[in-house]
Every structure is written in structure tokens, then in C-alpha cells.
Amino acid sequence: MSFTKMHGIGNDYIYINCMESVPDRLPELAEEMSDRHFGVGGDGIVLICPSDKADFRMRMFNNDGSEARMCGNASRCIAKYVHDHKLTDKTCISLETLSGIKVLSLNMSPSGEVESVTVDMGEPELNAGLVPVRSTTEKMVEEPVATSCGEVRVTAVSMGNPHGVVFVDRIEDVPFETLGPELEKHSMWPDRANIEFLQIISPSEARMRVWERGTGETLACGTGACASAVAAALTGRCGREVTIHLRGGDLHIRWANNGHVMMTGGATEVFEGNYYRQR
């Protein structure tokens, strides 16, 4: 099976062109291909499929085999893939995902290379798909949550997938390996959540470390950066335009006046290969 390895600022997935056919047993395939010792190695797999509603359709599986509803970094990589592999000549591409249709805009260099991609991530939802601690309608903003490391305050934002944002003074001081998985699986979420730790640097800059649902730590999370920017703006810590520094690089997030969150960042193809299924 041929594949392409790509990353969006270090969030690395194995991309499979499914325009003609789709492999079977996708959760198992995601687990075995993502294995960094016995497989290709990656945070998961991403399928590029035809769509009857948009230019293309994305399916994305975390490395534990669970299917995600949305992936910000993968959507930028798909834009680069379909352009560079000549599946389209459009520079504004629509992408069907499990959380709706997203619009991807290629930002080209003067020599015709894809320099970066801007994704219209749609509107954040502040209680969708979540179980707020106090009631089913109330927003969960800096809600105190008891953990084995003491009380932390969680702000819940859905960017098509669930996120819990925790503001911290210094990322280095966070007991990340304990709190990440504990908050991911906390009973407040009906279906686990991605957890972001956010250190504000200024009203337009923040640092983020992410523990992703279904994968563990990744070097970057596009939906997580958007959720964090929304949480920072909502709580008055930042303005509506912010650069988020992640372990793998930077993302520029703008919460536009029409309510949509716009994410801009890079996308890189690393290599192509042929995979022999193990199971």
C-alpha cells in the first residue's frame, strides 16, 4: 500500500490516497502503521477520499485506532498534498470532515510553492459534545476540576472535537505525563478530550503543550491551538489574534469577527513509501 508521510509542525501522520479505493480494517491499520518501531511511525493515519459534498473528504484515525472528527494539522497537509500531487489546480479547496466542510486556502510563494495554508475552522462551540461540570447548557470556563495533582481549572471548547484548556504560569512546571492522560479520560467528558496547557506570554502570544486524545503527546495540535486561542480571548487573557508556539513550531490563529476561527501554518511532505500490512 503506498503512503506519504507528512507533518504539520511536527504533528506527523501517514497519508493514504483513497481516491480509487479504501483499505479495510482502518482502526487496526492506524495502530500498526503508526507504530514507531514495527510500522511506519506517526501520530495516526489520514485518508484522502472523494466527496460528493466538497472537493475532497478527510478521514483521520489516531494511533490508538479511534477515529477523530477533525484534525487541523492534517487539513493543512491535505491541501498541500492535493495541490502538489496534482489532484486539483484550485488554491481554495473545500474539505468534508466529520465535523462539517472546512475551506482551505493555499498561500503560495512567488515561485509557486505552497508556503502555508489557512484553514477556516468554523465557529467554536463552548459546550457541544461535553458534559459541563455544573449543568448541560452552561459554558465550562475555568471550571475547577479535582485531580491527583490538586485542583486545576479547565475551559472546554469544541473545534469539532473536544478540548480542555488549562492556563498555567509555566509549562515546564506542569506534571504533564500525569495530568494529560488523567484529564483526557476524566468523567466530565462523554468521549475523552484533547488537553492543552497554555502559558500566556503577551496578549498576542502564548506557548502550548498538548496531550491528544487517542495519541498522547504530539508536537502540535491545530484544533488545540484554535481552542486555546478561543479560551484565551474568552477569558480576556489575549486578543482575537494570537501566535501559538507549540513544541513543533508556530501557528497563527485569528478569531474573526464573523465568529470563525482562522488557522494558518505550514505543511511538509517528508517521504513516500510502500507499506506491507502486518496483520
Ligand SMILES: N[C@@H](CCC[C@H](N)C(=O)O)C(=O)O
Ligand atoms: N492533531 C489534531 C487533532 C487530532 C484528533 C484528536 N486527537 C481527537 O481525537 O480529537 C489537530 O491538529 O487538530
